[in-house]
Amino acid sequence: MTWRKVLLPVLTILFSATALTGCFHYSFSGASIPPNVHTIYIPFFPDKSNSGISNLSDELNKALINRFVNQSRLHLASNKSNADIVIDGVIQSYSNQTFSIGGNQQVSSNRVQITVQATYQYSSDEKPLWTKTFSDFGDYDPNTDPIQGEKAAALDAIDKIARKMFNDSIGKW
Numbered sequence: 001m002t003w004r005k006v007l008l009p010v011l012t013i014l015f016s017a018t019a020l021t022g023c024f025h026y027s028f029s030g031a032s033i034p035p036n037v038h039t040i041y042i043p044f045f046p047d048k049s050n051s052g053i054s055n056l057s058d059e060l061n062k063a064l065i066n067r068f069v070n071q072s073r074l075h076l077a078s079n080k081s082n083a084d085i086v087i088d089g090v091i092q093s094y095s096n097q098t099f100s101i102g103g104n105q106q107v108s109s110n111r112v113q114i115t116v117q118a119t120y121q122y123s124s125d126e127k128p129l130w131t132k133t134f135s136d137f138g139d140y141d142p143n144t145d146p147i148q149g150e151k152a153a154a155l156d157a158i159d160k161i162a163r164k165m166f167n168d169s170i171g172k173w
Contacts, residue, residue, distance in 0.1 A: 033072055033170070037122075040074045041083035045116065051094035053154055060091060060116065063162035071166070080123065087165065089118030092133070096150060099139055106143070112153040113137045116161050120169050130168065136160035 042064045047057045064087065069076050077083035093115040102108035115135040121128035138156030140149030 033074065037084045038073075038075060039077040039083045040068050040085045040087065041077040041080050041123075042068065042087050043080075045089045045091050045118075047091040049091045049094035049114070051091075051114075051154070053094070053151065056091055056094070056114075056154065056158070059155055059158050060162065063159050064165065067162050067166035068169075072170070083123050085121070085169075086123055087118060087120050087169065089116055091115075092117050094154075096153075108141065108143070109139050110142045110146075110150070110153070111137050111139050112150060112157055114154065114157040114161060116165075118165055120165075132168065134161045134164050136164065 042061060044057045044061050049056070065076060068074050068087070074085070080086055091114065093113075095111075095113045097111055097113070098107050098109075099111035100107075100109040113135065114137070115133060117131070117133050119128045119131045136157045138153030138160075140146075140153040142149060
C-alpha cells in the first residue's frame, strides 16, 4: 500500500470535516443563532386567563428572559425598535382541577394547566416566523399547603412553556 492510498482518504475526511464545521455555529446551550441576530425584546404577556395569580405575567417574562438571554448569546432589548427579534403574546387560559383521587375518596393531586398564545418574529420581517399556542401543566398535593402548592405548580407550567418557546425558536435557526 502506498502512502497516497492511505493519506488521500485521511485528507479527504479532514477537509470535509473542516468545511462542514465552518457552516454551522454551535454553542454549549444548543442554541444556534445567526451571526446578525444580537438582541431580543420580550414584553410582558398580558394575563387574560383570570387565574387569580397576580404575578403570572411577571413569572412568564422572567422564565423567557432566563431562556433567551442566559442560555444564548442574545441581549435583552429595552424596546421593540432596538430588537432583532420580538417574542410577544398573551396568557390565554389557566385551570386548576382535580387530577387524581386517593383510596379514601380524597383529592390527592391537582393539576394547574396554563395556555399561552405567542408570536416569534424578526423585527425586519412583516410576517412572524411562527404564531403558536403553548400549553403545559404542573401538579401539586392540595392537602399540603394548597396555596403555595398551586403557585409552585403554576411556576412549573410556566417554566415548561418557556422551554418549549425557546426550543421552537432556536429550532428555526
